[in-house]
Amino acid sequence: xxxxxxxPVMTQLFRDNAQLAxxxxxxxxxxxxxxxxxxxxxxxxxxxxxxxxxxxxxxxxSNFALGKLYTASFYKLVDQHLNASGYAVVxxxxxxxxxxxxWTVVHTLExxxxxxxxxxxxxxxxxxxxxxxxxxxxxxxxxxxxxxxRFLTPEGVLALTQFPSDMARPGxxxxxxxxxxxxxxVLVHEFEREWGQVK
Numbered sequence: 001x002x003x004x005x006x007x008p009v010m011t012q013l014f015r016d017n018a019q020l021a022x023x024x025x026x027x028x029x030x031x032x033x034x035x036x037x038x039x040x041x042x043x044x045x046x047x048x049x050x051x052x053x054x055x056x057x058x059x060x061x062s063n064f065a066l067g068k069l070y071t072a073s074f075y076k077l078v079d080q081h082l083n084a085s086g087y088a089v090v091x092x093x094x095x096x097x098x099x100x101x102x103w104t105v106v107h108t109l110e111x112x113x114x115x116x117x118x119x120x121x122x123x124x125x126x127x128x129x130x131x132x133x134x135x136x137x138x139x140x141x142x143x144x145x146x147x148x149x150r151f152l153t154p155e156g157v158l159a160l161t162q163f164p165s166d167m168a169r170p171g172x173x174x175x176x177x178x179x180x181x182x183x184x185x186v187l188v189h190e191f192e193r194e195w196g197q198v199k
Contacts, residue, residue, distance in 0.1 A: 001033045002049065008037040041068060044077040054078055054088040060191060061093075061101070061180075067188035070105055071180050075112045079136075087135040088114075095120050095167040096128040098194035100177070103169050104187050107177040109134045119160040120167065128167070 005011050014020045015028035015035075027033065036043060040058075056078070061067040068074060070090075078088050090109065095102035095118075106118050114134040123129045133139050141158055163169070170177060180187035 002036060003033060004036045004038060004040045004043055006037065006039055011035050011037060041074055044081060050081050050083050052083050052086045054082060056088060056090045058091065061187045062191060064185050064188055067185045068182055070108065070187050071182050072108050072111050073182050075109050075114065079112055079114055082135065084136060087133055090132045090134065092130045092132050093191065094128055095130040095163065097198055098191055099167055100170060101187060101191045101194055102130045104177050104180055104190055106132050108180045111179040117161060120163065121160055
């Protein structure tokens, strides 16, 4: 497992502070883990590693420095480092609060040739939150799940992929979605507009 985190203080804190290390089960001290303290964009440009799974959990695109991590340029790099049967998962803001922002992430992933499966879940500390599974092949819903799960069922997995009208992809009669690029950063502007309406 390779963890790429910009701030070395964060990884040190969650590795060395006893209370925080207990929260993560001392995962940051595992010999299976390699910690890379670097900007993810720059690191992907330089590494030749490839991965079966890439989990992308960046802060929301509230400024241009963060917005670059949601661009077609970044997703091309992700695609280049995914193994042929691999998948990436992208944290993609709230499809309820920021519907167009969420679907702009989906549209941008698709623009680089990745197939997507958007989904959403209620996260108690955040509310209704969205994610996108992306890869070079379509995602197939599981017919069964590992035993011992407390809440998730195959039917529940399918429910995560259903979007009611207030969270659905913009359609006919609405402004078309644009690809988020380094040269336009449309996602940052859309995100600011949508979240700015929350009172």
